[in-house]
Amino acid sequence: MTLRISLRDGERMVVNGAVVRATGRVNLCVENTATILRGRDVMTAEEANTPARLLYFACMMAYIDPDNAARHRDAIVSRIGDLMGALESPEAKRVCIAFAQKAALLDFYGALTDCRWLIAYEAEAMARIPAAAE
Structure with missing residues (x-):
């Protein structure tokens, strides 16, 4: 395909x-299996500054650096535990579980999609914190 x-x-x-x-x-056609990530989906280590972003970064690294996948998988397991403990929304927990299932099956590209949802959820939740404190 x-x-x-x-x-x-x-x-x-x-x-x-x-x-x-x-x-x-440029228009490209990739005709065989390759690890591809568009620039807008690439996160720098400096941008990985929240639990969901740290999880995304670890997953992204596992996807684009398969030679060190074991090390990146260890980071994913650690980060997902931290994030699951902080989540209260049942929907967010379901997305986190879906992410974990994809990562366990080494579908890191698919897991990144779930993690982008978690990043958006986290940003929305963090935005509500100052309003609740006032």
Whole structure:
């Protein structure tokens, strides 16, 4: 199955661990299995500053750095325990469990989708904290 990707000028993506940057508008067709992550889905270590973001970063690293997957899986297990303990919403817990199931099956790309939901949930929950304190 062919994956079609369009990149804008200057947009980056990771392909099998290599960072690729488009010069000009580019349309790519990937015709075999590859580890691909678009630049907007890449998180830096500095951006991993909340429990959900730390989980995303560990999962992203497991996905783009399979040679060190065991180390990254250990980080995922540690981070998911921290996050599950902090969640109160049944829906958030379900998403966290879905994330854990995908990560256990080494579907790190699919797990990243669940983790993006958790990041948005976490940001919304954190935004409510100052309003409750007033």
